[in-house]
Amino acid sequence: MASAAEQLAANLNLGVLSRATELKKRLWFTLGALIVYRIGTYIPVPGVDAAVMGEILAQHGGGVLGMFDMFSGGALGRMTVFALNIMPYISASIIVQLMSAAIPSWEALKKEGETGRKKLNQYTRYLTVLIAFFQAYGIAVGLESMRGSFGAAVHDPGIFFRISCVTTLVGGTMFLMWLGEQITARGIGNGISLIIFAGIVANLPSALISTLELGRTGAISAFFILFFLIMALAVIAFVVFMERAQRRIPVQYPKRQVGNRMFGGDSTHLPLKLNTAGVIPPIFASSLLLLPATFSGFSAGQEETWLTRIAATLAHGQPLYMALYVALIIFFSFFYTAVVFNPQETADNLKKYGGFVPGIRPGAATAEYFDRVLTRLTLVGAIYLCVVCMLPEILISQYSVPFYFGGTSLLIIVSVTMDTVAQVQSHLFAHQYEGLIRKARMPGRGPQPVPPRGGSARR
CATH class of the missing domain: 1.10.3370.10 (SecY subunit domain)
Structure with a gap:
């Protein structure tokens, strides 16, 4: 038990963290990306009255819209560019995962390693665009028929509003998908999970x-x-x-x-x-x-x-x-x-x-x-x-x-936190291991070669 406590204290050592330059860069990149995401949840969709949308969502908050608004950090209630959040990508990932177990050709792709994984990821992106398009069009049509105590939710309904709304919402989802992939590659933790985590924790x-x-x-x-x-x-x-x-x-x-x-x-x-x-x-x-x-x-x-x-x-x-x-x-x-x-x-x-x-x-x-x-x-x-x-x-x-x-939000918060902490600890372990290797290779350390007998004095 004592050794485990000492190991945990070593992993959380701020001195080690200050010397881990690569880890600090990843942490700052992750924090900056999440700040960009939170700023986007306050940029409204053009032509939508946010007050009316918030009133309508308050009336129907007990349904699926309330759950999606919780995952999006309130972006759906404010009807912002990130109203769809990353949920179309989550749906597409689950569908592709289920289909890869049902379609033999997709199952073969899953077994091909990195090449097959890249193809399945590409299929997931295409399906994300398709799902986001249908969801955004449904929201645009539904907004035109919504009215609250402040008036209509859409100031100028018509084909132009539908095009601008669909383009904005689909573009927001695709940007979040790209941002999540960048966090995974250049930051700490799984980017998609961290975006959902940030939306839940914000409330x-x-x-x-x-x-x-x-x-x-x-x-x-x-x-x-x-x-x-x-x-x-x-x-x-x-x-x-x-x-x-x-x-x-x-x-x-x-x-x-x-x-x-x-x-x-x-x-x-x-x-x-x-x-x-x-x-x-x-x-x-x-x-x-x-x-x-x-x-x-x-x-x-x-x-x-x-x-x-x-x-x-x-x-x-x-x-x-x-x-x-x-x-x-x-x-x-x-x-x-x-x-x-x-x-x-x-x-x-x-x-x-x-x-x-x-x-x-x-x-x-x-x-x-x-x-x-x-x-x-x-x-x-x-x-x-x-x-x-x-x-x-x-x-x-x-x-x-x-x-x-409790429920889904608590499971997401705990699992994402555990995964992120595990990745931080792995980076700290790698930094400490690299430091030990550098010390071992420094001149003047370690066993020195023994000169041959009888020849070193003459030379």
Whole structure:
């Protein structure tokens, strides 16, 4: 335990960080790129009344629009150039990943290495443009029919507005996609994830202040706020523990003799994460359940229809909503895990390179063992996701808490933070390793060559 604490202290040593020039450049580049992103979330789309758009989003904030506005850091509510955020790229990436498991030619591209990965990334970019175009056109047409207490949302509707709105929103999404790739290549962490992270974190201070204001006015007791903050820290610690949890399956490679030399005989492990699907199941589940509320919200003021009755049944805090939410999270956990991890392919690769799991026959028996272990891990991971995602629903429905930790936003914040910190530590390790190499190569250090006997004095 002491050595682990000393290692952590060494990783967080500010003196080492000040000497890591390359790491400092990457950190400053990442910070500058995120500042550019936040500035863009305040540049409005031409021809749209931001006050009317904010009023409309406040009325329909319980649907999919509210979730997208949370991911975009309020850009959708202000109807800015980054209103679509990076969500079209996320959708395109998930579609390409699913299609690469269903289309044999795309599956072959995934196995080609760097060349195949570049082709799949190019397909993802093309699909991002297509998805962003349809979403932007739908927003442009919808804005023309929206009206609030301040008047119409669009000052001058028509074909010119639609063209300018679509061009602005698609251009904003493509710029964010490029910015995310630049952060990944020249900064720290995954650029796309950091952009979503910045959008979610941007709204946390104002939400925390509003919660403390409720405590000051007496709407919420101070004891409950203290209990809530302690519980939030406990949930964050629980999420960190579960996200780092993994099952390590031992793998051994037999010894083989080539000529007079012996190769192999190594032992390693295959790590299987407890939560292989990540944040995909909560996003899919919440998106499907929020669709009826979104569509019925736009038909508000009209006569009651079957859609409004379904939306009322599937409202936040309703028993049917919670039951379907849990069922969809479990379903998408197993579905997405089956897509991203193929036990038969993993077993074949181990057999190809001579590796085996101790006590398990190579081939079909190893694939069945992987499938059995992965099924149990996925079940535990799905239950963990259900617990974390159901916590905010209980706080909202039972205690009317306006600000809460939990669900998809908490999973994204914790996972992105852990990934970024891990990359910072890896850069610090690399810098320290390079420093040790330079010290070892400095003149006057290390063992000096011994001159031959009897010859050095004469020379």
